[in-house]
Amino acid sequence: MAQAWFATGPEGLSDWELREVDVRAPGPGEVTIRVRAVGMNPADVKYPTRPDATFPFPIGYEVSGEITALGAGTQIGSGAATVGDEALAFRLSGGYATELTVPAEKVFAKPSTLAHPEAANLFLAGATAAELLELSGARSGDTxxxxxxxxxxxxxxxxxxxxxxxxxxxxxxxxxxxxxxRYGGIPITYGPGLVQRAKDAAAGASFVASLDGVGTDEAIEASLALVEDRTRIITIVRRDLESEGIVAIGGMLPASAAFRDAVRGELVDLARRGLLEVPVARTFPFADAVQAARFLMEGHPGGKLALLP
Known part of the structure; x- marks a missing residue:
């Protein structure tokens, strides 16, 4: 038997429940993973409260661990694999689990450069960032x-x-x-005068794109003031702005999902080469998922969080 977290209703964390579950043997094209770390994301809390959610709702989308079984003739997303290999997986249903069987194409060999808590948090944030960068159209030398x-x-x-x-x-x-x-950016603060501070930081260069990860009116207004082409103002937060020509992306959208699936191998390679770190602020025992999720949703954890079965 394994353990897994489920949302049993739409009321948020008060409806989360830890259950014992059977782990079925993998068939062709499937892999069973013993989970060593569960990546945590705001979507874990938000998606079970959506109007179209059905219950019990399995929580969690990305994990890192080791392969305990493979279906006959099965390769994972990164190629050949054997029992005992360390692996990470993304776009799962029910990643808050101690062991689970998943489609093999969602599983990739874990880079040795990342510990399990880091690897468990590579894909969702990394793939979102990669999509933003791609849609920005920015090239070498652009700002x-x-x-x-x-x-x-x-x-x-x-x-x-x-x-x-x-x-x-x-x-x-x-x-x-x-x-x-630390990661190569030029920081500026929020608040009055944001547009001028951005211009000063750009030192005469024009902004070819603005990427929004916060969704405030201030951020959107600054983006509109600094970037003329609205198709290069891209948000991961404000779907309500699409009618104004601003581009909204999200993992539930088919185009975003297709891109994020396709970029997984590139992200693993960047991590393997030491070019992509995943800062982890804190880990929690698996049984403390509700406490960890509450901490996550308070706002500024200072890095990624992980549950450790």
């Missing part, structure tokens, strides 16, 4: 603005942009300015 640059998606974006030679001016609170600098 972009990123709102909420010290968050998980922002930190991954800063590193991926650096690989491409893209310069990033990133908004952040004063206490997080060093995080933005």
């Amino acid at each position: 972009v603005l990123f709102h909420a640059a010290s968050g998980a998606v922002g930190v991954s974006f800063l590193q991926q942009a650096a690989v491409r030679g893209v310069r990033v001016v990133g908004t952040a609170g004063e206490r997080n300015a060093d995080v933005v600098r």
